[in-house]
Amino acid sequence: QxxxxxQAAFKASLGSAGMIFVAICxxxxxxxxxxxxxxxxxxxVKALFGSKAVKVYAAIVVVCIVIGSALHVDLVWNLSDLFNGLMVFPNLIxxxxxxxxxxxxxxxKDIMK
Known part of the structure; x- marks a missing residue:
């Protein structure tokens, strides 16, 4: 969508280079x-679990990137919205x-006035 x-707008004004430009951006x-x-x-992760946990975090990130690149884009956006929404709970705590x-x-501070 x-x-x-x-890409169509850029293609209309720049030709096929417009589509390539949007893809590169x-x-x-x-x-x-x-x-x-x-x-x-x-x-x-360093602040919460220490430096040793960074390797585990990096592995999880790589797995998520590989899986995310293979999924349908709508599902990836919905998962992104879900996980951003779940950040409410640690913030509320x-x-x-x-x-x-x-x-x-x-x-x-009121006493100092």
Whole structure:
């Protein structure tokens, strides 16, 4: 849908080079996104589980990339949305765990005024 529309628009103005341009841009976007999210996840794995767990994390990432590249694109986007939505739960747990500390800090700040 979106990709085909963009490629058709670029093809209309640039010919077949427009389709190649869109494909190359998407390749760079996908590659940089994978690298960025991998680095973000690696830092979190180091903080939570230590440096030894990074190798396991890297193996899981490689497996997910291979599987994701073989699946239908709609399924990959739906899984991406699902896992982004599941990030609500650890964030809610952290908010609840830190709520007392935040309330204390806000109270201490009011006393300083």
């Amino acid at each position: 979106g990709t085909e529309l963009a 998407m390749l760079f976007f996908a590659f940089s996104t994978i690298i960025g999210w991998y680095f973000f996840g690696e830092q979190n 952290a908010l609840l765990a830190l709520s007392g500390l935040v309330a204390k800090a806000a109270h201490d």
